[in-house]
Amino acid sequence: MSGAQALATIDWRRPWLTPLAALGQCAARRVQAGASVADALNALVDEGRAPTPGVRFASQQALSLETAYEQFIHAQQLVPTRDNLHDFFNGLIWLHYPATKRRLNQWQAQAIAADGVGAVRGPLRDAITVLDENGALLLAPPALHQALAARQWRRLCVDLRPLWQQARLLVLGHALLEKLVSPRKSITAHVYQAQEAIETVANVDDWLAADLSAQRLAAKPFNPLPVLGVPGWCPENENFCFYDDSQVFRSARVA
Incomplete structure (x- = not known):
């Protein structure tokens, strides 16, 4: 095609x-x-x-x-x-998101200049690639952030469903957008969680570029979110049994 x-x-x-x-x-x-x-x-x-x-x-x-x-x-x-x-x-x-993309590109170029391309990217370049290809940014009330971090899917998307009116999920990953041209239930984003209320972020790009740091990214501060589970993003998730699929909405790993 x-x-x-x-x-x-x-x-x-x-x-x-x-x-x-x-x-x-x-x-x-x-x-x-x-x-x-x-x-x-x-x-x-x-x-x-x-x-x-x-x-x-x-x-x-x-x-x-x-x-x-x-x-x-x-x-x-x-x-x-x-x-x-x-x-x-x-x-x-x-x-x-030009400021964010420039910041990520700068860190990538600096890491390559210091260490070469290599067979393994290293933690920073690997995390940048995850965000750049498959990332999303969640601006939401604290309760939604907490439920997502704990992978409490019913609480996140059913019990707290009204709170999504105060939230925004912005897709940043271009590979994720490509996959979503043909959406399917299993498509999952790596979510960077913004501990800010929507109304305090006038310019998401400038805020994100300033909030990101190489040290924070290297720790891979992402949480998985099957994006079709977001309220309003898929008609099927109006039926709350949508979230009972444990192959997609997986529990947090036990340490």
């Missing part, structure tokens, strides 16, 4: 795509009209539809074989971009 054909399968009405839909639909239309993904993303910035992310998007051919991907982005301020869903969503995340 070509990039343009794949983009045509996206349902922008899905709740996880709502924050990205305005720019995403515009870029998708350009690709479907014949533009490359890189050109479509650059056009959003050039026309003032999106703020300047501090990088440009380029063809994958711009990446030299002897240079690591993250090092190349840091040195050249260019993001190699293929014409597929994976890189399309990566570009959209760059446009919506």
Whole structure:
């Protein structure tokens, strides 16, 4: 399936795509009209539809074989971009969360410069990759954070269901977004929990870039969340038996 054909399968009405839909639909239309993904993303910035992310998007051919991907982005301020869903969503995340993406890229490049690419990424680079590919950010009242950390699924999504009106789950991982084009119950995000009320975070990107630290990330401060369990994200979860599937909604491991 070509990039343009794949983009045509996206349902922008899905709740996880709502924050990205305005720019995403515009870029998708350009690709479907014949533009490359890189050109479509650059056009959003050039026309003032999106703020300047501090990088440009380029063809994958711009990446030299002897240079690591993250090092190349840091040195050249260019993001190699293929014409597929994976890189399309990566570009959209760059446009919506540029400060966070730049911070993650900086740490990746510094780690590669210090230790080389290697067969094993190391704890920091591994955690950055998890967040970048499969992460989500939860801004919510403390009770929801506590239930998620304890993997108390019934409490999180049934007993405390009204509290989700005061919460936001923002998908950051571009591989996660790609998987959610064809949603299934088992798709699980690695959630970074923001101990802040929604109303105190005026700019999520700036807040997250400031809140993240290399030390905190290296400890992998993530909790798993099957995203279709989020209230309002899937009609089937209105039936509370949805959360009885222990193959998806797993209990916390016993130490």
